[in-house]
Amino acid sequence: SAVISQKPSRDICQRGTSLTIQCQVDSQVTMMFWYRQQPGQSLTLIATANQGSEATYESGFVIDKFPISRPNLTFSTLTVSNMSPEDSSIYLCSVYGAGGEDTQYFGPGTRLTVL
């Protein structure tokens, strides 16, 4: 298994500001992903965080709005830029390949409220 931490666990932000969410895993993993879960909805993949290169974004998500970094095999950040109330959501980091397992584990999530 993998132990994943996210910072911050929650935040309340003003419209127009940006927030960077950190994801740290306790072992090297093959893949890292960022998902969003809006109120009452299921999870939606934002992007795959690629180590040392630009993230791969899903349809409807762009780098200018959600810049992502992955400087090494255990850490990634997601920034939510120029926030609006529609960005209020839970943002979850997930990892795949910890210890060679064919399993995807999720971090505890960051609960973001934009006023």
Next chain:
Amino acid sequence: RKEVEQDPGPFNVPEGATVAFNCTYSNSASQSFFWYRQDCRKEPKLLMSVYSSGNEDGRFTAQLNRASQYISLLIRDSKLSDSATYLCVVNSPQAGTALIFGKGTTLSVSS
């Protein structure tokens, strides 16, 4: 058509009941299938993978029908602690190991 569709729920059952959840997926190229469990205000956690031959883990049985693109989860002898949202999940063939989630089915087990 949504990529992963599940029973709308909620399912309200008494302790000891047997309950079944169904799920269909649209992309025949998907190769990996899972059931995740999500408790209120918590992250999803893997309940079990789903294999073509069907698989069982204690009170939980998962079935996969590739021809019909259909996945099921059966819970026998329901416990109060089984109350949660159950998410049907398939891999995204276009995004490697990334996952596509259904909206989830909420189960409430009462005494």
